[in-house]
Structure formats: C-alpha cells, structure tokens
Amino acid sequence: MKCSNCGEREGVVSLTQVKEGEVHTSSLCAECAAEKGIETGFAMADTPLGGFLAKLGESADPDAPLQAALETRCPGCNATLRDFRESGRVGCAECYAAFDAPLRELLRRLHGSTHHTGMQYEQTAAGSPVRIEAGKTDLELREQLRRAVEREQFELAAELRDRLKDRE
Amino acid sequence: MIDLSLLPDGGMSWLEASGPGSHLVVSTRIRLARNLRSHRFATRSDAPERETILAEVEQAAAMTEGLRRAVRFRVDRLDLQDRQLLHERHLVSRELAAPEAAVRLRPAGGLLVQDQASVMINEEDHLRIQALRSGFALEAAWGLVATLDAELGQRLAFAFHPEFGYLTSCPTNVGTGLRASVLVHLPGLVLTKEINKILQALTQVGLTFRGLYGEGSEVVGNLFQLSNQTTLGKSELELLDHLGKLVRQVMEHEERARQILLRDATAILEDKVWRAYGLLRYARTLSFEETMNLLSGVRLGVGLGLIPNVGMYALNKLLVFTQPAHLAAAQGRALTDDEVPVRRAAYVRQVLEEEVGRRGPSAQAPPTPR
Numbered sequence: 001m002k003c004s005n006c007g008e009r010e011g012v013v014s015l016t017q018v019k020e021g022e023v024h025t026s027s028l029c030a031e032c033a034a035e036k037g038i039e040t041g042f043a044m045a046d047t048p049l050g051g052f053l054a055k056l057g058e059s060a061d062p063d064a065p066l067q068a069a070l071e072t073r074c075p076g077c078n079a080t081l082r083d084f085r086e087s088g089r090v091g092c093a094e095c096y097a098a099f100d101a102p103l104r105e106l107l108r109r110l111h112g113s114t115h116h117t118g119m120q121y122e123q124t125a126a127g128s129p130v131r132i133e134a135g136k137t138d139l140e141l142r143e144q145l146r147r148a149v150e151r152e153q154f155e156l157a158a159e160l161r162d163r164l165k166d167r168e
Numbered sequence: 169m170i171d172l173s174l175l176p177d178g179g180m181s182w183l184e185a186s187g188p189g190s191h192l193v194v195s196t197r198i199r200l201a202r203n204l205r206s207h208r209f210a211t212r213s214d215a216p217e218r219e220t221i222l223a224e225v226e227q228a229a230a231m232t233e234g235l236r237r238a239v240r241f242r243v244d245r246l247d248l249q250d251r252q253l254l255h256e257r258h259l260v261s262r263e264l265a266a267p268e269a270a271v272r273l274r275p276a277g278g279l280l281v282q283d284q285a286s287v288m289i290n291e292e293d294h295l296r297i298q299a300l301r302s303g304f305a306l307e308a309a310w311g312l313v314a315t316l317d318a319e320l321g322q323r324l325a326f327a328f329h330p331e332f333g334y335l336t337s338c339p340t341n342v343g344t345g346l347r348a349s350v351l352v353h354l355p356g357l358v359l360t361k362e363i364n365k366i367l368q369a370l371t372q373v374g375l376t377f378r379g380l381y382g383e384g385s386e387v388v389g390n391l392f393q394l395s396n397q398t399t400l401g402k403s404e405l406e407l408l409d410h411l412g413k414l415v416r417q418v419m420e421h422e423e424r425a426r427q428i429l430l431r432d433a434t435a436i437l438e439d440k441v442w443r444a445y446g447l448l449r450y451a452r453t454l455s456f457e458e459t460m461n462l463l464s465g466v467r468l469g470v471g472l473g474l475i476p477n478v479g480m481y482a483l484n485k486l487l488v489f490t491q492p493a494h495l496a497a498a499q500g501r502a503l504t505d506d507e508v509p510v511r512r513a514a515y516v517r518q519v520l521e522e523e524v525g526r527r528g529p530s531a532q533a534p535p536t537p538r
Contacts, residue, residue, distance in 0.1 A: 025379065025387045049340055077212040089292070089337045091212040093205050093327035096335055106339050107332065113401025116333025118344040119317075121326055159401060166406070 003029035048109045056085045074098035170250045185480035187303020191471045194351040198309040201336045201345035202295040203327040209337040218276035228323035234316045243277035252493030264291045285312045343400025355390040355468045356425030389460030441469030453509040477527040
C-alpha cells in the first residue's frame with residue numbers, strides 16, 4: 001500500500017485512529033510518520049522484513065563480504081541475494097541453504113526463532129512422505145533446555161525457556 | 169459469467185452465523201502455505217513451469233478424499249468481473265484474483281473448492297490450503313486444513329527443511345506456514361475508545377490485525393481480522409491455542425464495553441443503532457464504506473437485542489452481496505460507477521424488507537412504507 005500522506009513512497013507504518021467513533025486505518029511511509037511525530041519504534045517492529053531488506057548489503061565498504069555475497073547465485077533457481085532484497089521473496093527451496101546465514105538471521109528477527117517445532121514431514125523408505133505431529137512434552141522440552149545450556153547454545157535455550165514459560 | 173451455484177452453498181456457509189460466538193465473530197479462516205520441492209517459487213517460475221505445478225497439484229488433489237469432488241477454477245482465464253466475484257466471496261486472495269485491472273494477473277492460477285475448504289494454486293506459494301468456517305471455530309477449521317494437508321502431502325513432495333520447517337516464498341510464513349484469522353466485530357471497544365490500547369497490546373504478544381480483506385486492506389465496519397504474526401518456533405496447536413486465548417479475551421472486553429455502553433449511555437447507543445438501521449432501510453444511495461459502517465451499528469443493535477427483526481445471517485450476507493461484482497452479477501450486467509451506490513441501496517432495502525417480512529416488524533421499528 002502506498003503512503004496515504006505523500007502517496008509516493010511505500011507505506012511501512014500502519015496507523016489506526018479512532019475519529020468520532022469510527023476506526024480509520026492508513027498506511028504511512030517512515031518519513032511521513034516521522035514528520036507527524038508518530039512513534040515508529042513500535043510500529044516498525046511490524047515490518048522487520050522491510051527493515052532487514054533495506055539494510056541488507058548497505059555497507060560503507062564496497063569490499064565488505066556482504067557485497068560479494070549479494071551476487072552469489074543459488075544453484076537451484078539462479079537467484080542472488082540481491083534478487084531477494086529487491087523482491088522480498090525467496091526463489092526456491094534451495095535458496096534457504098544457499099543463503100543460510102542471512103535467511104537464518106532474518107527468520108530469527110521475524111519469528112524470534114529458527115527452530116520449527118510443528119508438524120514434521122519425512123520421506124519414508126518407500127518414497128512416500130509421511131507427516132507426523134511433533135508435540136513435545138514439558139519434560140522433553142526441559143531436557144532439551146538442559147542440553148542446550150550444556151552446549152552453550154544460548155539462543156536455543158532462551159527460546160526453549162520461553163516456550164516452557166508460555167505453557168505455564 | 170461463472171456459475172457460483174456450482175459450489176456447495178455457493179462457497180458461503182461461513183456466512184451462516186451458525187458457529188460458536190457468532191454474535192461477535194463473523195468467521196474463522198486458517199491457511200497453510202506449501203511449496204513443491206522440485207519447482208522454483210512464484211517470483212522465479214515462468215509460465216510453463218507454473219502450468220506444470222498446476223497440473224501436478226490438480227492431479228494429486230483428484231486422488232484425495234477432501235478434494236476429489238472439488239469445483240475447479242482456472243483463475244487466470246476468468247474475466248475481471250468473475251475474478252472480482254471470487255475475491256469478494258473470500259475464495260481467492262487479491263494476489264491471485266487481481267481484482268483491479270492494474271494488478272498483474274498470475275499465470276496458471278488455479279482454485280479448487282470442496283465443502284468449506286479450498287486450495288489456491290500458484291499464488292505467492294504453490295499451494296495455499298484454506299478452510300473458512302462460520303463463527304469462532306479454530307478447531308473445526310484446523311481439522312479441515314490439517315486433513316487436506318496430510319492427504320496432499322502423501323502425494324506431493326513439499327519443500328521442507330529439517331530446522332526451518334515448511335519453506336515458503338516469503339520468510340514471514342516459514343515453519344508451519346500457518347495463518348489463522350478470526351474476523352471479529354468490535355464496535356463496543358471502538359465506541360469506548362479502548363480499541364487502540366487493545367490492538368497495541370495484541371501486537372506486543374504476537375498477534376496482528378487487518379481489515380476485512382486481509383493484508384493491506386483497511387478496517388471497515390469495525391471488523392478486525394486478528395491473526396498470528398509468527399509462524400516459526402511454535403507448533404501449529406500452540407499457535408492456535410495462543411490466538412484462541414487472546415481472541416477470547418478480546419471478546420470478553422468487547423462484551424464488557426457493550427454492557428457499559430448499554431448501562432451508561434443507553435439513549436445514545438439506542439439512537440446510534442436505530443439511526444444506522446433507518447439509514448440502511450431508506451437510503452437511496454450507499455457507498456460501500458458507509459454501508460459497512462451502518463451495518464456495524466445494526467449488527468451491534470442485533471447483538472444487544474435492541475433490533476429484533478434482523479438476523480445475523482442477513483447482515484453477514486450483506487457484507488458480501490453489497491460489493492460491486494456481486495451487485496453486477498445480481499443485475500446480470502456490468503454497472504456504471506453511478507449505478508453501483510443506487511443498486512447497493514436498493515439491495516440493502518430489499519434484504520431488510522424481507523427480514524421484516526419473515527420476522528415481523530418490531531414495536532420500535534418504523535412502519536414499513538407501502
């Protein structure tokens with residue numbers, strides 16, 4: 001959605017106002033939001049994808065490793081990280097391996113996690129995939145947490161701690 | 169023009185207002201995003217590859233119980249008005265339907281509909297498996313999509329990563345690929361000006377809200393679509409449980425706000441809902457936005473038992489049938505921009521008239537003109 005103030009830039013802040021009992025939502029770009037004195041810190045958290053993409057490859061040093069990484073191609077679909085920055089869309093399943101580090105970082109920012117704990121999808125020996133539900137018990141989670149701390153995987157540990165806390 | 173009567177109940181049983189909590193919740197929708205491992209995603213695939221994807225998905229679907237009898241649409245071969253109809257009926261997204269001439273139509277777009285579930289093919293992801301139910305019905309909707317997903321997953325090799333889960337075109341959907349949305353009507357919270365506080369609080373605990381037509385659409389008629397913001401790190405059931413708990417809390421706040429209004433501002437509230445009813449009943453032109461806002465007032469009146477002669481089903485139906493493509497379909501021809509608000513007002517009057525005919529005029533309602 002275009003910014004409803006300037007009508008030029010892409011809206012990044014969703015603004016909801018109540019006027020005479022009616023709800024109005026509009027979208028503002030960062031510049032117009034700042035002009036109107038709207039606190040964007042909270043609203044911007046809504047679009048970490050936009051922020052991440054904007055920063056990707058933004059470096060004063062043209063020889064920075066990220067600049068080179070931007071041109072690396074995914075062997076699956078021939079897309080580059082630059083393509084991802086421009087479209088915000090991943091090219092194929094293999095991109096997730098080809099651009100593991102930046103995508104992992106993005107997933108962490110977007111979801112607060114990089115570990116899928118839902119339905120599992122596995123290929124059986126016969127070749128037909130089987131889906132199983134991976135509902136972990138509190139006990140299993142606590143055991144996983146203990147091991148994560150032991151191995152100093154603090155990010156995973158924090159995530160497991162939060163999940164346990166959520167269940168209480 | 170496409171014949172939507174081919175669909176069981178026209179694909180609209182979610183409007184029935186028969187589900188739990190229908191006085192506050194219009195509908196519950198759950199979708200799962202899935203992609204085929206062996207094909208490039210939407211931004212990288214060309215038209216021939218998308219044709220292959222469509223054929224593969226349709227072939228697999230034909231072998232499943234959940235989609236064997238599905239009505240099939242080739243969305244990219246429909247004309248603009250038919251695509252608008254499907255979009256207005258919430259059967260396809262804006263992205264697939266391209267309901268405005270300016271939006272680029274995606275090649276080889278497909279739609280399969282059976283009962284209360286559907287699959288969009290070649291949208292942003294290869295498959296978008298969806299279920300739409302009346303009222304607040306997360307479990308029922310989840311049951312439908314989970315079954316379809318399992319059936320399709322036995323025949324299609326989905327893109328899956330051992331750590332990240334299901335892989336999607338946009339990283340915001342990675343993991344479970346699940347987005348559950350509950351469409352709630354919150355006029356009480358809007359009138360008591362508590363809504364901003366509540367929406368902010370929801371955003372902080374991982375929920376997001378949108379308008380009637382999903383991402384990027386505006387909130388009209390005090391209808392808010394509440395949905396999970398993240399898809400990775402929690403299991404499907406945890407995500408649904410979390411959303412369900414918060415929606416229930418929002419519903420409680422809304423109930424409380426309505427009771428406070430009824431107690432402390434009876435006359436103002438009654439005036440508001442009856443004015444809304446009066447305008448809808450007698451207006452000769454209505455814009456879509458005005459219609460939605462007035463319907464919100466009437467819906468509040470019906471929910472509080474102030475307006476006895478209108479049913480929630482009729483109100484829900486008006487949400488869909490007052491939109492341009494539906495008004496044109498009812499007329500059997502394209503309408504000019506000037507005709508639309510006139511036809512809309514006539515249609516609203518007709519529906520409310522029928523309601524009075526069926527339920528009898530209420531003591532407080534104005535007399536029916538002859």
